[in-house]
Amino acid sequence: xxxxxxxxxxxxxxxxxxxxxxxxxxxxxxxxxxxxxxxxxxxxxxxxxxxxxxxxxxxxxxxxxxxxxxxxxxxxxxxxxxxxxxxxxxxxxxxxxxxxxx
Numbered sequence: 001x002x003x004x005x006x007x008x009x010x011x012x013x014x015x016x017x018x019x020x021x022x023x024x025x026x027x028x029x030x031x032x033x034x035x036x037x038x039x040x041x042x043x044x045x046x047x048x049x050x051x052x053x054x055x056x057x058x059x060x061x062x063x064x065x066x067x068x069x070x071x072x073x074x075x076x077x078x079x080x081x082x083x084x085x086x087x088x089x090x091x092x093x094x095x096x097x098x099x100x101x102x
Contacts, residue, residue: 004077
């Protein structure tokens with residue numbers, strides 16, 4: 001895991017975020033999702049430098065996951081490291097939106 005993923009894991013593990021259970025490095029449809037909450041079908045990806053130049057691949061991957069009713073929330077490493085509270089708020093907002101649809 002990247003340092004940003006380690007920080008994020010500390011915030012989402014053990015149902016610490018809105019009572020939801022997240023798994024890390026979870027395989028779905030042949031992809032490995034950084035963090036995944038099966039209950040509401042939410043993938044949270046923390047994108048670092050390795051994602052530069054892979055925008056088309058990432059967009060295709062997101063479309064495929066969406067086609068299977070999995071919402072993908074992408075955060076950049078620097079967002080997580082330099083503005084963790086905002087990153088957490090974005091995830092919480094997405095959780096609440098997805099819960100309302102259930």
